[in-house]
Amino acid sequence: MRSYRWMEMGRGWLAYRTVEGVPGAVGEPPMVLLHGGGGDGTTWDALAPTFAQRRTVYLPDLRGMGRSDRVGPYSLTVLRDDLLALLDRWQLDRVVLVGHSLGGVATLLATQLAPQRVAALVLEECPPPVPLGFTIPTGLPDSAPYYDREIRPFVLAELNAPDPARWEALAAIPVPTLVLAGGPTSHLPQEAMAEMTARIPAGRLVTLPTGHHIHPNAPDAFRTAVESFLTDSAA
Known part of the structure; x- marks a missing residue:
């Protein structure tokens, strides 16, 4: 993989890598x-x-995480706009977006705002836009060195009280969408995830019962599900 590169985002920088x-x-x-x-x-x-055997792959670090700078303000729409800005930087007109959890929310919002730029969407254990009732902690343990402690309260508050328009907007997503659910050991409401999928016109739900972290826990099953979906949707 290539070494890290950075894109300026006002007062700081977003880090990313590419795999040709x-x-x-x-x-x-x-x-x-x-x-x-x-x-x-x-x-x-x-x-x-x-x-990357079939396409170029881009691996960004979200704002405030990894090697990207810790620069607020933090919100779900800011993460969405960062993603779209990266697509501009890379000069990409049409891409496959794959997002896990919070990254899934960013990809979902980017698709809703700019569907013409998305060939297909994969949402791995993406929190559905319904009130989730998450506990908002005051900090993070020292074992999270790559995480700005200011992020979590802001994004969890938004996930707990999402804009109702985001649920309604699911019905207008025009691109093929794969929703990967982690099954009963996930902390996310699986029934709401199924309802979210049903609202998306070209939505497909696949449950891989490995919990919230599907791709690290079951990488082969994750890859097979994604590649089969992309083949079927011709994305």
Whole structure:
């Protein structure tokens, strides 16, 4: 994988890496893999080379996490806008967006705002836009060195009281969408995730009962589900 590069975001910088598609591979839309809260792009390292056999893969670190700068304000729409700004920086017109958890929310909101830029959407254990009742902690343990402690209260408050328009907007998503659910050991409401999928016109739900962290817990099953979906949707 290439070393880190950075994109300026006002008072700070967003870090990202790329994995070039294998020479001679069938050209497909580039893929952006967006990690969950408290993580960074390295969570995809075991999967990125396989996905890159058919396309170029981009691995950003969300604002305030990984090697990106700790620069507020933090909100779900800010993370969405960062993602769209990265697409501009990379000069990508049409991509496959794959997001885990908080990264899934960012990819979902980006798709709702700019659907013409998304060939297909994969949401891994993405919190549905319904009140979730999360406990909002006052801080994080010292074991989270790559996480700005200011992020969590803001994003959890938004997830607990989402704008109702976001639920209504699901019905207008025009792109093929795969929702990967982690099953009964996940902390997210699986029934609401199924209802979210049903509202998306081209939504498909697949449950891989590994809990919230599907791609690190079951990378082969995750890859198979994603590649089968992309093949079926011709994305």
